[in-house]
Amino acid sequence: MNETTGEASNIVAEAVDRGINYFDIAPSYGNAEERLGPALAPYRKNCFLACKTDGRMKDDSRNDLEESLRLLKTDHVDLYQFHALTKMTDLDKVLGPGGAMETMEAAKKEGKIRYIGFSVHSAETAVAAMDRYNFDTILFPLNFVLYTQAGFGQQILKKAQEKKMGILALKSMAKTVWPADQKKDHPEPKCWYKPAAFPDEASMGLRWTLSHPITAAIPPGDERYFRLAMDVAQNYKPVEPREEKALLAGAIGVEPIFHLGNDV
Secondary structure, eight states: OOOOHHHHHHHHHHHHHTTOOEEEOOTTSTTHHHHHHHHHGGGGGGSEEEEEEOOOBHHHHHHHHHHHHHHHTOSOEEEEEETTOOSHHHHHHHHSTTBHHHHHHHHHHHTSEEEEEEEOSOHHHHHHHHHHSOOSEEEEEOOHHHHHHSOOSHHHHHHHHHTTOEEEEEOTTEEEOOOGGGSSSOSOTTOSSEEOOTTHHHHHHHHHHHTSSOSEEOOOSSHHHHHHHHHHHHTOOOOOHHHHHHHHHTTTTOOOSSOTTOOO
């Protein structure tokens, strides 16, 4: 996000060279679409490209899709997701008459998208969405602090497994909220949350997430953490019981970045 053209091309080339083939983007991520399009073009046919819309109705979601395709320099995205489908009212809108699902289904018939999914930060809305529509994927936070301190993630993971959906995990390297005096001025400008300590705790957090039955995990946009995530993936070993015990002990009493049932 907000990289120069050269920086974006370099990190995409590095990622592809190291075996990364899943890229996830959204219009709200600064100039990320504009930068990713040219950077990914040489590798597009061998990569799985996921994008999102903030649109809740048919027309605005269609505008989002067409603009994303233009910026990403592609004729289709592999996965198109409702972005932050968190409030129940949002779910009602996208699935109702004139809702954005009409765009999704039409675009799928047109060959402009292959799969339909959603991202979510509310367990209640996640479960309701999976009950009400046969989505292909779900993108949600699966994180050691949230899982143990907020009871967030277990119910979503279980439901998604029952539905045999693609399970995409966010915030594996997150830790907690920034202190009030650091919310606007903190040392990680690309992380709105306070990430797990670099490198050991962050590596263990990602390994903990990858130890669950998920399809993919998406690391932070910060280059240090992104490169660390690639290191972990290339040398991945499931978390051992003693490692998990130590990791979860460090989560006790930590303020989670979300709370169960909150609309965020």
